Amino acid sequence: MKLAAQHSGLSVSTVSHHLRCLEDALGCHLLDHAKRPMALTVQGTLLLPYVEAAIAILDSGTIAVFSDQITETRNLRLGLIEDFDSEVAPLLARQLAASLPKCQFSHYTRPSHEVIDLIRRRELDIGVAAQPSFEVEGVNEYPLLRDPFVLAVPADSDLVAEDYVEGRSALPLIRYSQRQLIGARIETQLRRMKLSPPNRFEFESNQSVLGLVAEGQGWAITTPTNYYRALRFQSRLKLLPFPGRGFSRYISVYTSPGYGSGVVDLVVTTLRLQIQSMVIDPTTDKMPWLKAGFHLFPAAKAIEEF
Numbered sequence: 001m002k003l004a005a006q007h008s009g010l011s012v013s014t015v016s017h018h019l020r021c022l023e024d025a026l027g028c029h030l031l032d033h034a035k036r037p038m039a040l041t042v043q044g045t046l047l048l049p050y051v052e053a054a055i056a057i058l059d060s061g062t063i064a065v066f067s068d069q070i071t072e073t074r075n076l077r078l079g080l081i082e083d084f085d086s087e088v089a090p091l092l093a094r095q096l097a098a099s100l101p102k103c104q105f106s107h108y109t110r111p112s113h114e115v116i117d118l119i120r121r122r123e124l125d126i127g128v129a130a131q132p133s134f135e136v137e138g139v140n141e142y143p144l145l146r147d148p149f150v151l152a153v154p155a156d157s158d159l160v161a162e163d164y165v166e167g168r169s170a171l172p173l174i175r176y177s178q179r180q181l182i183g184a185r186i187e188t189q190l191r192r193m194k195l196s197p198p199n200r201f202e203f204e205s206n207q208s209v210l211g212l213v214a215e216g217q218g219w220a221i222t223t224p225t226n227y228y229r230a231l232r233f234q235s236r237l238k239l240l241p242f243p244g245r246g247f248s249r250y251i252s253v254y255t256s257p258g259y260g261s262g263v264v265d266l267v268v269t270t271l272r273l274q275i276q277s278m279v280i281d282p283t284t285d286k287m288p289w290l291k292a293g294f295h296l297f298p299a300a301k302a303i304e305e306f
Contacts, residue, residue: 152213155214182226214233
């Protein structure tokens with residue numbers, strides 16, 4: 001009841017009153033009030049999908065009213081992965097605020113799998129996340145960035161990439177957590193190559209992974225975007241191309257079906273400009289060999305084509 005009240009902006013007593021009115025109108029209990037916490041009854045379980053569908057239709061109708069008038073947009077719930085949280089996100093927020101003067105913004109930073117899940121549950125309107133290994137249903141996807149995997153090694157290292165991958169370095173592999181999409185993607189590739197480096201260090205934090213590499217404590221498989229985020233460590237890091245057949249992750253913009261196309265286009269266009277100028281250009285200027293793989297997708301094409 002408290003969560004429903006917070007979400008709707010009503011008091012707990014008002015939410016309770018509306019629930020009783022709905023139950024009276026239907027002539028049955030939708031919640032078992034005797035249980036703590038309360039649980040749906042059989043009738044409540046049957047009704048819930050229809051209620052969710054009805055709310056989704058009403059939301060789409062509300063959005064449609066203002067779909068061609070982005071300056072009239074009232075709400076935007078935006079979720080971004082941490083990769084863009086420090087530099088891109090604040091500038092994006094300022095530019096959107098200027099373009100959407102009547103809009104109330106809610107900004108969230110979440111791992112990719114949570115961003116996608118929140119979009120599917122309609123708790124976010126627009127999200128930026130790494131593409132998962134499975135097909136995402138019930139959302140719209142706009143391809144954004146190809147982010148190739150590379151090796152991050154100490155800047156003073158004179159070894160080649162094959163030495164690290166094939167175990168000829170005394171340094172351990174510093175892993176990303178396998179509970180994250182990036183960590184799971186890397187482990188899948190290592191298994192395909194029949195490689196199994198000892199699992200000594202595993203972190204959820206990109207700063208921890210690349211910080212240890214910068215201190216000469218290990219090496220990592222990462223991406224240029226994650227290297228860009230580690231500004232304080234860049235002078236003590238060196239990137240090497242992944243040996244053999246390379247692999248990449250793909251970052252996309254995901255939206256709830258029916259969300260205003262004008263706002264989506266604004267967000268996608270703004271992100272593309274910012275990522276190109278703030279992330280891709282500075283990184284490829286330092287390492288021109290990255291230009292072939294580290295780039296934005298053509299705006300008009302779907303990610304399945306790549």
